[in-house]
Structures are given as structure tokens and as C-alpha cells.
Amino acid sequence: MGADDWFEDRTLARIDEIVEGAVDEGQAPGVVAAVARGDGVHVVTKGVMAIGGPPMRRDTLFRISSNTKPITAVAVLSLVETGLLELDGPVDDLLPELTDRRVLRRPDGPLQETVPALRSITVRDLLTFTWGFGMQGAMFMAPEPWPIVGAAADRQLSTFGPPQPATMPDPDTWMARLGELPLLAQPGERWLYQSGSQVLGVLAARAAGAPFEDVLRERVFGPLDMNDTGFHATDASRLSTAYERRDGVLAVSDPPDGQWSRPPPFPDGSGGLVSSIDDLVAFGRMMMRGGTPVLGSTTVAEMTRDQLTAAQRGNVWPGFSFLDDRGWGYGVSILDDGRYTWDGGFGTAWSNTPSEDLTVVVLTQRAVDETGMPAVCDEVLSAARAS
Numbered sequence: 001m002g003a004d005d006w007f008e009d010r011t012l013a014r015i016d017e018i019v020e021g022a023v024d025e026g027q028a029p030g031v032v033a034a035v036a037r038g039d040g041v042h043v044v045t046k047g048v049m050a051i052g053g054p055p056m057r058r059d060t061l062f063r064i065s066s067n068t069k070p071i072t073a074v075a076v077l078s079l080v081e082t083g084l085l086e087l088d089g090p091v092d093d094l095l096p097e098l099t100d101r102r103v104l105r106r107p108d109g110p111l112q113e114t115v116p117a118l119r120s121i122t123v124r125d126l127l128t129f130t131w132g133f134g135m136q137g138a139m140f141m142a143p144e145p146w147p148i149v150g151a152a153a154d155r156q157l158s159t160f161g162p163p164q165p166a167t168m169p170d171p172d173t174w175m176a177r178l179g180e181l182p183l184l185a186q187p188g189e190r191w192l193y194q195s196g197s198q199v200l201g202v203l204a205a206r207a208a209g210a211p212f213e214d215v216l217r218e219r220v221f222g223p224l225d226m227n228d229t230g231f232h233a234t235d236a237s238r239l240s241t242a243y244e245r246r247d248g249v250l251a252v253s254d255p256p257d258g259q260w261s262r263p264p265p266f267p268d269g270s271g272g273l274v275s276s277i278d279d280l281v282a283f284g285r286m287m288m289r290g291g292t293p294v295l296g297s298t299t300v301a302e303m304t305r306d307q308l309t310a311a312q313r314g315n316v317w318p319g320f321s322f323l324d325d326r327g328w329g330y331g332v333s334i335l336d337d338g339r340y341t342w343d344g345g346f347g348t349a350w351s352n353t354p355s356e357d358l359t360v361v362v363l364t365q366r367a368v369d370e371t372g373m374p375a376v377c378d379e380v381l382s383a384a385r386a387s
Contacts, residue, residue, distance in 0.1 A: 007035065007042060011387035015380055016044045022376035023047035028347060028364035029250070030056035030240060031376055032277045035384040036359040041281055050241035051250065058277060061228060061239045062363045063260055065163060065271040065344035069197045071220060071229075071283060072269035073127055073331030075212075076200050077299050078219040080123065084207045087127075090120035094206045095199070097179030103132065107139070107184040107317070108146045114182045121187045126196040126203065127330040128307045132183035134192030135160050136317040151181055159195045162345055162367075163271035165231070165264035171202045171212070174266050190315040191308060191328060194270050201269025212267040221279075223293045224286055228276035231268070236261040239274065242346055244367040253367060271344070277363055284352050284359035287340075303330040304340045304352075343368075349377035353385060360384050 012035075019031045023046045030047030045056045079085045092099045101117035117132070125131035139146050139160065149160050155177035158164040168174060178199070184192060205212040213231055221229050233239040239261065242254040254260065260274050287304070290297035306327025316323050327334040332342050341351030347364035362377045 007037065007040070007384070007387050011383060012042050014383045015042065018376060018379045018383055019044045019046045022364075022374060022379070026250075027374040027376055028366035029053075029243065030060075031362065031364050031374075032056055032058065032060060032062075033362045033376070033380045034277050034281050034360070035380070036281050036285060037357050041278075043277055049239075050256070051243075053241065056240070057238075059228065059238060060363075061233050061235075061274045061276055062348055062365055063163075063239075063242055063254065063344070063346045064273050064275045064280070064348045064363075065346045066194075067275070067280065067342060067344040067348050067350050068269060068271050068273040070331040070342055070350075071216065071273065072197045072200050072204070073303060074283075074287075074294060075216050075219050076123065076127065076204050077295055077303060077330065079204055079207050079215075081296060081299055085123050085203070087124050088122050090122055091126070091203060092120055094203055095121075095175065097175045098199075101132070101187070102182040103186055104148065104182050104184055107136070107148065108142060111147050111151060111182060117183060118186050119188070123203070124307075125187050126200050128312075128328060129191050129193060129196045130188050130308070130312055131196055131199070132185045132187045132189065132192070133159075133178075133181075134184070134195040136184075136192055138317055148181065148184060155180070157198075158268070159198060159270075163268050164259070165266065165268060165272055166259040168264065168266035168268065170265045171205060171267070175199075175202050185315075189312070190317065191312055191323065192317075197270035197331065198268055201267055204269070205267075212269060220283075220294055224279075224282045226275070226279040226282055229273055229279045231272050231274070232260050232263050233274050240365045242365045242367070245369045250366065277361055280350055280361045280363075281359060284350060284361065288352055288354065288357060288359060304332060304334065304354075305329055306334045343373055343377065347374050347377075349373060349381075351381060356385060358384055 034043045102114035105113045121131045201212040208215045236256045239256040243250040244253045291300040332340045339353045343349045347366040349362045360381045
């Protein structure tokens, strides 16, 4: 059944116009977008893979950065369903580096000023980003770098910023270095972004007794025929050039033969994957089907509801205003209308709207900047929802 059976022609035409306009306006050199409902999928490609380069294609690969997070959560939840992990069990046995944690007295304070953690970290803590470590907005607005930020950078953890696959150490070394640092908050106390998904990748690998990329391939990519998704582009000629805006001009941040052209030492479950439009649509439709053939419907329902308590929401430190109007599930943000979604900092967006059986994916490689995500991401979603 084709997309035309599910979307009016004028809706599809409007989506095509939005994508073409985004390229013409210079939002990004190229865009690939898809809207899907039922068995129907409509894909539009506009622009080029690199300034002065070949045309954007349906099978172009993109660094999906934080769109990696929901995929990592699905893999971990699959391990929970098969009994290899316990959702509310402590992670101490598999991650001994995280036992007997110390917690900073204040997040911007000296690393030596700590108190004991009140309890162990659980799998649920990691999935909900409430395990006590991660990014908060204030650390980037401080006049002087916080000691914890400098210590993480010295250890090449790449946990307080964009993914840096070429510079990170192997998973065991990464965990050992992370274990040298105190937490920023007590386990279960506050929502802190990013780091939980990185730890989940290591946890999944140890629980399954296989590299994390193999876990993803067996439990997610294989069953969904997501053959284009992985931690590097096996064919770099298909990888779109990544850009960021510098002084008002698009500048290359990662070329096709750059950091994502070879296997990384650390398969980053927070932001390390590359993927294609059809693979991400397949992932979204799997979630919309209630998880078949990857997860059970009860697990998907839990993943896609707000898991934050009132106390945790009240404890969110300044700088992450998107939590003002939404909650957080397992690796996804949850809106009041039931939509669940997440974006990637390199300019990629995915969302599911269950009430409309709608999956929307928009892929660019223009990084988020002071203006936010490329406007085309929201505009395609709005046009699809208006159908």
C-alpha cells in the first residue's frame, strides 16, 4: 500500500516544497525527509551531500548523533526482556567501576569535596538519565570551567559535548576512567543528559558477552533489516559531509573520510551511529507496531511514557528548557499529546505520533546552533500532522 493511500496529494506536495525551500534558503546543503503511516512511506531528497558535491540520495548516510539514544535504549530493554539485565537491579556486578560512588557536594565544586552515594545505580537510572552523571546547561554557562568538566576532557570521555569517536578509548578503559570521577548528583535525584546512554552501551556488551555493535546487530538492526546503520560508514562515499555554522558561514566539521569513516575504539551508545532514512523509518515503525519483532508491547509502552517523578522534574538544573514542556522516557522525550521524539545535534530528527500512526524522520548534516535545529525538521512534522 503506498503513501498516497494515507496522505493527501497536497500534503505530500507541501512536504516536498518545505524540503526544497529549506535547501534553497541555505538551512542545509541537503535534506532527506520521510513521512510514514501504516505501510505507506513518502521520501523526498533535495540538495547535495556536500557543497559542490554529488546530489543527496535516498541511501545517503548521516551521523545521527543523539538519535542513537533511543536505539541504545531498545537494545538494553531487549536484554531486560530476555533476563540478561534486571530493570531495577544494581549494575555493580557488570559495572564494578560504578560501585561505592562518591558524589560532589556541589556540581561545580572541587573533585575532592564529596559525600558517599546513598545507593547503587540501577539499569532504570541509566535509562532515565537519573543515575547522577551527565550534562547540565549551567556547566556551559559558567565563567570558569567546572573541575568535573576538565577532568572528563582530560580522560577523553567525550561525555560533556558532541561525539568524538576518533579520540575515545576502548570501552573498558573508558569505564575505568569514568570510575575515577565522582557523580554530580545522588542516584535517582536529578535528570542529567547524555552519559547514561554511553554507559548503557558498555553494560549491554558485558551483559550479552559481545561487543555492543554485535548486540545492536543481533537484537535491533538484523530483525529490522537496518543494514545501513552502524558505528561507521562502511562506504564513506555514501556519507554526507557534516557542517556547522561559523561566523554565519557553513564550515565542514567532519568530512566523509573523517571520524565516522572507520570503526571507533568506543561504540558510543549516546551519539555514535550513522544511519539512513529507510533504516530510521523502519525503527520508528517498529515502535509504532508495539515493538514487533524486537520488543514486547508492554516494554514499548513503558519506554514511551514519562518516567520522571515530580521530584526529579523539580530538580532539573537550569539550562535544559526542553524539559519544561515534556517528560523523559527511556532514551526519548515524551510530549503531553503522546508524541515521543528525539533530535540529533548534527541536524537529524525523528518522532512518532501514535494518535495519528505517524512516523516522521528528517535528516540533515547542519549542526544545531544558536538558532536551534534546522527549521525544516519541525516544518515537515507540522505539515504531516496537518494531513
